[in-house]
Each structure stands twice: as structure tokens, then as C-alpha cells.
Amino acid sequence: MSRITISAVFITATLVLLGACATQPVADVCTGKLPGNLDRAISEVEHRLRQGCDYHFNAYFTSLLAIAAENPDRDNPRRFSDHLMNVQADGVISRRQASALYNRFFNVKFVSFTGDYNTCAQACPVRTQILTDMRAELTDKEMGLVKVSDDPERFYRADNLFLEADLVLEATCRACQGGRPSPDELASRNR
């Protein structure tokens, strides 16, 4: 094979490789600064996710919340809902993940206090853990409902719900135990 032919093959191969690289996300595409406007930031995030930056989804979501907190608006939950629906439609996250994320930040109800089995069987054995998770979720709800959505009334409802869940769980779980403190309750007291 002549030198010219070898050179041609080499150049062609290089071009093909470079072309292939062009379809992969590069660091700048995935990590660049997002616009300060929430709608534009959401569009940008969705664009990047479609470019293959899936693994940045959580960071993007956090960034979007921070941008939204700078622009609190009662309509922001709708923006986030639409965004999560789009991202789910693109296959970046599942429907369940989208729902969990939305409800964690923008719903009064607690994702961490759900279940399909009876309370005595499902919630009471892990009551302390449920309350710990709910407390953490309440912090996220403060972000979503107060800072992002400017809707403190709904956050107060969530806060109230948390306190009531604590009270009702304590009473119900004790009743499940026939009036005795549950093992979980005793363990939390001893800690």
C-alpha cells in the first residue's frame, strides 16, 4: 500500500473518530452555568439531558430549585411538574421517581409516610425511621413550598401534618401493642 493510501486511510479514520466524539456530551455542555431565568434554565436543562447529560440530573434539579428560590412564584410548582413530566417522557427518570420528587418538594403530603399495608404492620415497627425521614422531607418542603413557591400556608399544613402524624403514630402504635410502648419507641427513648 502506498504512503498516500495509508495517509488517506489515517486521515479518514481520524475524521470519523472526531465525528464520533462530536455526538458525545462534552464537559462544557453538561456543566455550564444555567440561566437565571427559571423557564430558560429548565429548557437548557432539558436540552442538556437530551444531549446525554443524564448523570447530572440530580445536580440540575438542585440548581433549578436554587434558581427558582431566587424567583419565588406560585406558578413554579407547575413549571417543575412540567419539567419532571418532560424528563420522564425522555426516559431520564421513571414515573415513580418523577412523582416522588415532585411530591417531596411541592406536596403537603409526605412521600416518606406512605404504604399499602396496615399501620400496625408497616409503620409501627419503623416509626422512628419514618419520623426521621418525614423531618428531612419537611426541610425539602420548606424549600419547595416556601422558598420556591412562596406558599407558606401549604408548608404550615405540611408542618402540622408532620406533628399530627407523630402524635397519631405514637398513640396508634401504642394501641397496636396493647397500651405498651413499642420496641421501636423504647429504643428511641434509650438513645
Added chain:
Amino acid sequence: MSIPLVINLRPRLLILLAMALLTTNAHATATGPVVRLFPTTVLEDIRETGQAAEAMENSLQEVIGRLDLQQQLFSESLCDGADGDQGCDRIAKQLGATYLEMLNIMSDGLPDMERAVDSTRRSLEKRLREELGQRTTPTMLQNTLLGEVSATPQTVRPALRGKSGIRLSGRFKQYYDLVATHNNGPSQSLAVVAADIYLDMEEASMLIAATQQEISRAALMEQLNQSFGLITPEMSAVVSGVKEILFGEAMTNAPIAAPPNAVGETDFVSPLAM
């Protein structure tokens, strides 16, 4: 001395007030498992607790009136710190004797209160276990707490707790009458109400039992004090506490077991929402 225990009983007994009022919600919701937290048997227990309270009230009213007069006389006679004054000693002894009488009346009345409170506690425990523990999932429980049946107009009813100036038995009767005749009350979280009452009844049962044990010791201490003609600050405190419990004087503002605030949902409902 045992008197602080007697005083500690006060907030627990105040809970009884709340218990009766809270049951005004018993017929509030027409659907869902929560409504069964307050069947007739529980209401009957509440009624009996009210009767026990009334009986204790009636028996204590006269003796507390006497204590008031004697205390006033003691104070107006400038007997505070007047050691060795025969007149003051006499008043002090009379006061102590009346105080002992009050302790005895309490001792007689507490078993009935204990039975009533314990009965309410046990019936609520059964309802909580069955309705919220076994027939309800965490998801349903959360919905119940949020009062998914919303927008029911608030009806006029007594405040849950706080300064009322109403007798203990009077409140029980008022609440019981409301429960017994009112079928369309405000939609509220009965689960919270039941849980609150149940936990307080548990504590009240323990405190009543402890108080009963201590009353005899308190009586003995007072008998000893009689020898020295002392009026202890604890005596005054107990008398004030009993008056607050029974006659609604200067009641403290206890936290209210309120249902979630009825704040309207925003217009937007996400398809992702639970």
C-alpha cells in the same frame, strides 16, 4: 411532700375537658374509618367521666369555699410569719384541718375518676388499634389527617381548651350534648383527637394512681404539720389547683389539638401529585 403530684394531676384533668369537646367531632365525617373512633361506647365513657367529675366537684365545692375564707382570714390577719401568735395558730390549724378534709374527699372521689378515665382509655385504645392500626394504611392515615373531606363550614362550638370559666362537669355535659345531638359538625381530624385523648388518658391514669398513693402520705404530713400549726405554700397551691380544675378559674392555655388548617389548595394540581 406529695403535693406536687396532686398538682400535676391538674393538666391531666384539664385534658378531660378537651376530651369531651373533641368528641364533638364524633359524628363529623360521614365516611371513612375515622368516624368509628368514637362509637356510642366511647361517648358513654365520656359521659361517665363527666359525672365522676361532677360528683367530685360537688363534694369539694363547700370545703374549698371554706378554705378560701380561712386563707383570706389568715392573710388579712397578717399571720404570715407571725410565729407564736395564738390567734394565727388557731386559724392555721383550722386551715390545715380543712385541707385534710379536702384531701380525704379527693381520696374518695379519685377511684371513680380513675375508673372513668381508664374505661375511656381502654375503649379508645381498642378503636385506635382496630381503626387506625389495622384497617388503615399509612397513606390513608395521611389523607385522614389532612382532612380530605374539606370545605365543611365551621359550626359554633366551644373552644377546645383554655380559659373558660366553666365547670368541669358543665363542659362535659355541654360537649356530650353536642355530640349526642349534632350530626353534621366540622370535618376535622378525628384521628388526632383520638390519639391526643388516648395518650392523655394513659398519663392521667398513671397520675391518678400515683396521686392516690400519695394522698395518704400527704394527709399524714399535714397531720404532723397540725402539731406545729403551719400553713405550707403547697397547701395554697393545691387548693388553687383544685379550684382551677373543678371550677374553671384561671385555667391555663394548653396546646390545642387542632386539625390541619383548612387552607385551600392552589389551583394547579400536578398530574404527579399523590
